[in-house]
Amino acid sequence: MNTNSKPRHFVFLLLGEFSQACFTCALEALRQGNRAVGYDAYTWAIAAEGGDMMSGSNGIEMKLHMGLDEVNRDDTIVVCGGLNIAQNTTKPIINWLRRESRKGVAIAGISTGSYTLAKAGLLDGRRCTIHWENHDSFEEDFPEVELLKTVYVIDGNRMSCAGGTSSIDLFLKIIADDHGQDAANWVSDQLIYNSPRTEKDGQRLSIPTRIGVRHPKLAEVIKMMEENIEEPISPSILAKDVGMSTRQLERLFRRYLDRSPKRYYMELRLQKARNLLMQTGMTVINVALACGFASPSHFSKCYRAQYNTTPYRERGSQMSGDS
Structure with missing residues:
Protein backbone atom coordinates (compact mmCIF):
# COMPACT_ATOMS: atom_id res chain seq x y z
CA MET A 1 0.00 0.00 0.00
CA ASN A 2 1.54 3.27 -1.11
CA THR A 3 0.44 5.86 1.41
CA ASN A 4 2.64 8.47 -0.24
CA SER A 5 0.75 8.47 -3.56
CA LYS A 6 -0.92 11.71 -4.50
CA PRO A 7 -4.57 11.87 -3.36
CA ARG A 8 -7.28 12.07 -5.99
CA HIS A 9 -8.96 15.43 -5.54
CA PHE A 10 -12.68 16.08 -6.15
CA VAL A 11 -14.26 19.51 -6.52
CA PHE A 12 -17.98 19.34 -5.75
CA LEU A 13 -19.75 22.18 -7.55
CA LEU A 14 -23.04 22.83 -5.76
CA LEU A 15 -25.76 24.38 -7.89
CA GLY A 16 -28.67 26.25 -6.35
CA GLU A 17 -31.27 23.86 -4.82
CA PHE A 18 -28.85 20.93 -5.17
CA SER A 19 -29.82 17.46 -3.92
CA GLN A 20 -28.37 17.07 -0.45
CA ALA A 21 -28.89 13.30 -0.50
CA CYS A 22 -26.96 12.72 -3.72
CA PHE A 23 -24.11 15.01 -2.67
CA THR A 24 -23.81 13.49 0.82
CA CYS A 25 -23.87 9.91 -0.50
CA ALA A 26 -20.97 10.71 -2.83
CA LEU A 27 -18.96 12.45 -0.12
CA GLU A 28 -19.52 9.68 2.41
CA ALA A 29 -18.39 7.05 -0.08
CA LEU A 30 -15.10 8.94 -0.51
CA ARG A 31 -14.69 9.37 3.26
CA GLN A 32 -15.19 5.66 3.81
CA GLY A 33 -12.87 4.98 0.88
CA ASN A 34 -10.08 6.67 2.81
CA ARG A 35 -10.82 4.44 5.79
CA ALA A 36 -10.85 1.37 3.56
CA VAL A 37 -7.33 1.96 2.24
CA GLY A 38 -5.96 3.38 5.48
CA TYR A 39 -4.81 6.78 4.22
CA ASP A 40 -6.15 9.92 2.50
CA ALA A 41 -6.53 8.54 -1.00
CA TYR A 42 -9.28 11.10 -1.65
CA THR A 43 -9.56 14.78 -0.83
CA TRP A 44 -12.29 17.22 -1.74
CA ALA A 45 -13.38 20.84 -1.85
CA ILE A 46 -16.89 22.29 -2.03
CA ALA A 47 -17.41 25.02 -4.61
CA ALA A 48 -20.24 27.22 -5.87
CA GLU A 49 -20.78 30.41 -7.78
CA GLY A 50 -20.21 33.31 -5.40
CA GLY A 51 -20.80 33.65 -1.67
CA ASP A 52 -19.65 31.59 1.30
CA MET A 53 -22.67 29.27 1.58
CA MET A 54 -24.96 27.36 -0.76
CA SER A 55 -28.45 26.17 0.11
CA GLY A 56 -29.72 22.77 -0.97
CA SER A 57 -33.26 21.90 -2.01
CA ASN A 58 -33.98 20.92 1.61
CA GLY A 59 -32.93 24.36 2.89
CA ILE A 60 -29.73 23.17 4.57
CA GLU A 61 -26.74 25.40 3.84
CA MET A 62 -23.27 24.12 3.05
CA LYS A 63 -20.10 26.09 3.78
CA LEU A 64 -17.98 26.56 0.65
CA HIS A 65 -14.24 26.18 0.24
CA MET A 66 -13.97 28.01 -3.08
CA GLY A 67 -15.76 29.78 -5.89
CA LEU A 68 -15.34 29.25 -9.62
CA ASP A 69 -11.57 29.07 -9.31
CA GLU A 70 -9.18 27.17 -11.54
CA VAL A 71 -8.70 23.50 -10.73
CA ASN A 72 -5.80 21.18 -11.49
CA ARG A 73 -5.86 18.99 -14.55
CA ASP A 74 -5.85 15.84 -12.38
CA ASP A 75 -8.90 16.97 -10.36
CA THR A 76 -12.40 15.65 -10.88
CA ILE A 77 -15.31 18.10 -10.93
CA VAL A 78 -18.65 16.80 -9.68
CA VAL A 79 -21.62 19.00 -10.65
CA CYS A 80 -24.34 18.52 -8.04
CA GLY A 81 -27.76 19.39 -9.44
CA GLY A 82 -31.22 19.31 -7.96
CA LEU A 83 -34.41 21.30 -8.47
CA ASN A 84 -35.02 23.94 -11.15
CA ILE A 85 -31.87 22.89 -12.93
CA ALA A 86 -32.36 25.13 -15.98
CA GLN A 87 -32.57 28.29 -13.84
CA ASN A 88 -29.66 27.18 -11.65
CA THR A 89 -27.39 26.50 -14.62
CA THR A 90 -25.98 29.98 -15.05
CA LYS A 91 -23.73 31.40 -17.74
CA PRO A 92 -20.71 31.79 -15.39
CA ILE A 93 -21.02 28.11 -14.43
CA ILE A 94 -21.24 27.03 -18.08
CA ASN A 95 -18.19 29.12 -18.97
CA TRP A 96 -16.24 27.73 -16.00
CA LEU A 97 -17.03 24.12 -16.96
CA ARG A 98 -16.03 24.74 -20.57
CA ARG A 99 -12.77 26.33 -19.49
CA GLU A 100 -11.85 23.52 -17.13
CA SER A 101 -12.89 20.82 -19.62
CA ARG A 102 -10.39 22.17 -22.13
CA LYS A 103 -7.65 21.09 -19.72
CA GLY A 104 -8.93 17.52 -19.91
CA VAL A 105 -10.42 17.59 -16.41
CA ALA A 106 -12.77 14.68 -15.63
CA ILE A 107 -16.29 15.96 -14.98
CA ALA A 108 -19.33 14.23 -13.48
CA GLY A 109 -22.95 15.27 -13.20
CA ILE A 110 -25.01 13.87 -10.34
CA SER A 111 -28.78 14.08 -9.91
CA THR A 112 -29.72 16.66 -12.57
CA GLY A 113 -26.13 17.81 -13.00
CA SER A 114 -26.07 16.10 -16.40
CA TYR A 115 -28.30 18.90 -17.69
CA THR A 116 -25.60 21.44 -16.83
CA LEU A 117 -22.92 19.38 -18.56
CA ALA A 118 -25.12 19.01 -21.65
CA LYS A 119 -25.94 22.73 -21.65
CA ALA A 120 -22.21 23.44 -21.69
CA GLY A 121 -21.82 21.12 -24.68
CA LEU A 122 -19.70 18.66 -22.70
CA LEU A 123 -21.85 15.62 -23.46
CA ASP A 124 -22.25 15.95 -27.24
CA GLY A 125 -21.87 12.49 -28.74
CA ARG A 126 -21.53 10.98 -25.27
CA ARG A 127 -23.64 8.65 -23.15
CA CYS A 128 -25.11 9.84 -19.86
CA THR A 129 -28.00 9.44 -17.46
CA ILE A 130 -30.21 11.78 -15.44
CA HIS A 131 -32.97 11.43 -12.85
CA TRP A 132 -35.93 9.63 -14.44
CA GLU A 133 -38.24 12.58 -13.75
CA ASN A 134 -36.09 14.73 -16.06
CA HIS A 135 -35.61 12.11 -18.76
CA ASP A 136 -38.31 13.30 -21.17
CA SER A 137 -37.28 16.95 -21.05
CA PHE A 138 -33.58 16.09 -21.41
CA GLU A 139 -34.27 14.08 -24.57
CA GLU A 140 -36.16 17.01 -26.06
CA ASP A 141 -33.47 19.55 -25.14
CA PHE A 142 -30.37 17.53 -26.04
CA PRO A 143 -31.00 15.11 -28.92
CA GLU A 144 -27.25 14.97 -29.61
CA VAL A 145 -26.65 13.19 -26.27
CA GLU A 146 -27.28 9.45 -25.88
CA LEU A 147 -29.45 9.30 -22.76
CA LEU A 148 -29.70 6.02 -20.85
CA LYS A 149 -32.09 5.04 -18.06
CA THR A 150 -29.46 3.40 -15.88
CA VAL A 151 -28.38 4.44 -12.39
CA TYR A 152 -24.99 5.69 -13.58
CA VAL A 153 -22.94 5.98 -16.75
CA ILE A 154 -19.19 6.34 -17.28
CA ASP A 155 -18.15 7.48 -20.75
CA GLY A 156 -14.45 8.27 -20.80
CA ASN A 157 -13.80 11.27 -18.56
CA ARG A 158 -17.51 12.08 -18.33
CA MET A 159 -19.58 10.48 -15.58
CA SER A 160 -23.18 10.82 -14.49
CA CYS A 161 -25.60 9.32 -12.02
CA ALA A 162 -29.32 9.67 -11.60
CA GLY A 163 -29.56 11.09 -8.09
CA GLY A 164 -30.46 9.82 -4.63
CA THR A 165 -28.40 6.81 -3.62
CA SER A 166 -27.15 6.25 -7.17
CA SER A 167 -24.12 8.40 -6.33
CA ILE A 168 -23.05 5.61 -3.96
CA ASP A 169 -23.06 3.19 -6.89
CA LEU A 170 -21.02 5.55 -9.07
CA PHE A 171 -18.45 6.27 -6.36
CA LEU A 172 -18.17 2.59 -5.39
CA LYS A 173 -17.22 1.98 -9.01
CA ILE A 174 -14.64 4.78 -8.83
CA ILE A 175 -13.17 3.31 -5.63
CA ALA A 176 -13.10 -0.20 -7.12
CA ASP A 177 -11.28 1.07 -10.21
CA ASP A 178 -8.79 3.03 -8.09
CA HIS A 179 -8.16 0.59 -5.22
CA GLY A 180 -9.78 -2.73 -6.02
CA GLN A 181 -13.12 -4.41 -5.44
CA ASP A 182 -12.30 -5.40 -1.86
CA ALA A 183 -11.98 -1.71 -0.90
CA ALA A 184 -15.29 -0.91 -2.59
CA ASN A 185 -16.97 -3.85 -0.83
CA TRP A 186 -15.65 -2.60 2.52
CA VAL A 187 -17.14 0.85 1.83
CA SER A 188 -20.44 -0.74 0.83
CA ASP A 189 -20.57 -2.67 4.10
CA GLN A 190 -19.77 0.46 6.12
CA LEU A 191 -22.65 2.30 4.43
CA ILE A 192 -25.00 -0.67 5.05
CA TYR A 193 -25.46 -0.71 1.29
CA ASN A 194 -25.86 -4.40 0.60
CA SER A 195 -27.04 -4.31 -3.02
CA PRO A 196 -24.66 -2.15 -5.07
CA ARG A 197 -25.89 -1.59 -8.62
CA THR A 198 -23.94 -1.67 -11.84
CA GLU A 199 -23.90 0.55 -14.92
CA LYS A 200 -26.51 -1.77 -16.44
CA ASP A 201 -29.14 -1.44 -13.69
CA GLY A 202 -32.21 0.71 -14.22
CA GLN A 203 -33.35 3.56 -11.97
CA ARG A 204 -36.99 2.78 -11.33
CA LEU A 205 -38.84 -0.04 -9.66
CA SER A 206 -40.21 -2.68 -11.99
Missing part, protein backbone atom coordinates in the same frame (compact mmCIF):
# COMPACT_ATOMS: atom_id res chain seq x y z
CA ILE A 207 -43.71 -2.03 -13.31
CA PRO A 208 -45.28 -4.80 -11.17
CA THR A 209 -43.65 -3.33 -8.06
CA ARG A 210 -44.68 0.22 -8.96
CA ILE A 211 -48.34 -0.63 -9.54
CA GLY A 212 -48.45 -3.20 -6.75
CA VAL A 213 -49.73 -5.91 -9.09
CA ARG A 214 -47.84 -8.93 -10.40
CA HIS A 215 -49.75 -9.67 -13.57
CA PRO A 216 -47.42 -10.22 -16.56
CA LYS A 217 -49.90 -9.17 -19.25
CA LEU A 218 -50.90 -6.02 -17.37
CA ALA A 219 -47.24 -5.10 -16.92
CA GLU A 220 -46.58 -5.72 -20.61
CA VAL A 221 -49.43 -3.45 -21.69
CA ILE A 222 -48.29 -0.65 -19.34
CA LYS A 223 -44.75 -0.97 -20.69
CA MET A 224 -46.08 -0.54 -24.25
CA MET A 225 -48.06 2.50 -23.13
CA GLU A 226 -45.02 4.11 -21.50
CA GLU A 227 -42.93 3.53 -24.63
CA ASN A 228 -45.55 4.91 -27.01
CA ILE A 229 -46.62 8.31 -25.68
CA GLU A 230 -46.18 10.40 -28.82
CA GLU A 231 -48.20 7.97 -30.95
CA PRO A 232 -50.67 6.22 -28.62
CA ILE A 233 -51.72 2.67 -29.40
CA SER A 234 -55.43 1.84 -29.35
CA PRO A 235 -56.71 -0.47 -26.58
CA SER A 236 -57.77 -3.03 -29.18
CA ILE A 237 -54.22 -3.31 -30.55
CA LEU A 238 -52.74 -3.38 -27.05
CA ALA A 239 -55.10 -6.22 -26.15
CA LYS A 240 -54.29 -8.13 -29.33
CA ASP A 241 -50.54 -7.80 -28.75
CA VAL A 242 -50.81 -9.58 -25.39
CA GLY A 243 -53.31 -12.19 -26.60
CA MET A 244 -56.46 -10.77 -25.01
CA SER A 245 -59.75 -9.36 -26.16
CA THR A 246 -60.45 -5.67 -25.65
CA ARG A 247 -63.12 -6.58 -23.12
CA GLN A 248 -60.69 -8.75 -21.16
CA LEU A 249 -58.19 -5.88 -21.11
CA GLU A 250 -60.87 -3.52 -19.83
CA ARG A 251 -61.73 -5.94 -17.01
CA LEU A 252 -58.06 -6.38 -16.15
CA PHE A 253 -57.49 -2.62 -15.73
CA ARG A 254 -60.74 -2.17 -13.81
CA ARG A 255 -59.91 -5.00 -11.45
CA TYR A 256 -56.33 -4.01 -10.62
CA LEU A 257 -56.13 -0.28 -11.32
CA ASP A 258 -59.74 0.89 -10.95
CA ARG A 259 -59.71 2.71 -14.28
CA SER A 260 -60.04 1.93 -17.95
CA PRO A 261 -56.96 1.35 -20.16
CA LYS A 262 -57.85 4.55 -22.00
CA ARG A 263 -57.94 6.56 -18.75
CA TYR A 264 -54.66 5.09 -17.51
CA TYR A 265 -52.97 5.84 -20.83
CA MET A 266 -54.29 9.41 -20.74
CA GLU A 267 -52.83 9.92 -17.26
CA LEU A 268 -49.41 8.74 -18.47
CA ARG A 269 -49.52 11.14 -21.41
CA LEU A 270 -50.61 14.07 -19.25
CA GLN A 271 -47.89 13.37 -16.70
CA LYS A 272 -45.27 13.53 -19.44
CA ALA A 273 -46.88 16.73 -20.74
CA ARG A 274 -46.65 18.30 -17.30
CA ASN A 275 -42.97 17.36 -17.01
CA LEU A 276 -42.24 18.94 -20.39
CA LEU A 277 -44.15 22.11 -19.52
CA MET A 278 -42.36 22.48 -16.19
CA GLN A 279 -38.87 21.54 -17.34
CA THR A 280 -38.45 22.71 -20.94
CA GLY A 281 -39.04 25.76 -23.10
CA MET A 282 -41.14 23.77 -25.59
CA THR A 283 -44.25 25.52 -26.86
CA VAL A 284 -47.58 24.23 -25.59
CA ILE A 285 -48.42 23.04 -29.11
CA ASN A 286 -45.19 21.03 -29.35
CA VAL A 287 -45.79 19.55 -25.91
CA ALA A 288 -49.25 18.50 -27.05
CA LEU A 289 -47.82 16.80 -30.15
CA ALA A 290 -45.07 15.09 -28.15
CA CYS A 291 -47.73 13.57 -25.91
CA GLY A 292 -50.05 12.31 -28.63
CA PHE A 293 -52.56 15.16 -28.84
CA ALA A 294 -53.32 16.25 -32.40
CA SER A 295 -55.49 19.16 -31.24
CA PRO A 296 -54.24 21.84 -28.80
CA SER A 297 -57.82 22.47 -27.67
CA HIS A 298 -58.31 18.78 -26.83
CA PHE A 299 -54.99 18.78 -24.99
CA SER A 300 -55.99 21.84 -22.98
CA LYS A 301 -59.36 20.32 -22.10
CA CYS A 302 -57.81 17.05 -20.91
CA TYR A 303 -55.07 18.88 -19.00
CA ARG A 304 -57.59 21.07 -17.17
CA ALA A 305 -59.64 18.03 -16.21
CA GLN A 306 -56.56 16.32 -14.74
CA TYR A 307 -54.73 19.25 -13.09
CA ASN A 308 -57.43 21.91 -12.68
CA THR A 309 -55.42 24.41 -14.71
CA THR A 310 -54.54 24.96 -18.35
CA PRO A 311 -51.20 24.13 -19.98
CA TYR A 312 -50.71 27.85 -20.67
CA ARG A 313 -51.19 28.78 -17.01
CA GLU A 314 -48.92 25.94 -15.94
CA ARG A 315 -46.22 27.26 -18.23
CA GLY A 316 -46.83 30.81 -16.97
CA SER A 317 -46.43 29.76 -13.33
CA GLN A 318 -43.19 28.00 -14.18
CA MET A 319 -41.77 31.02 -15.98
CA SER A 320 -42.59 33.25 -13.04
CA GLY A 321 -40.84 30.86 -10.65
CA ASP A 322 -43.93 29.70 -8.81
CA SER A 323 -43.40 25.99 -9.48
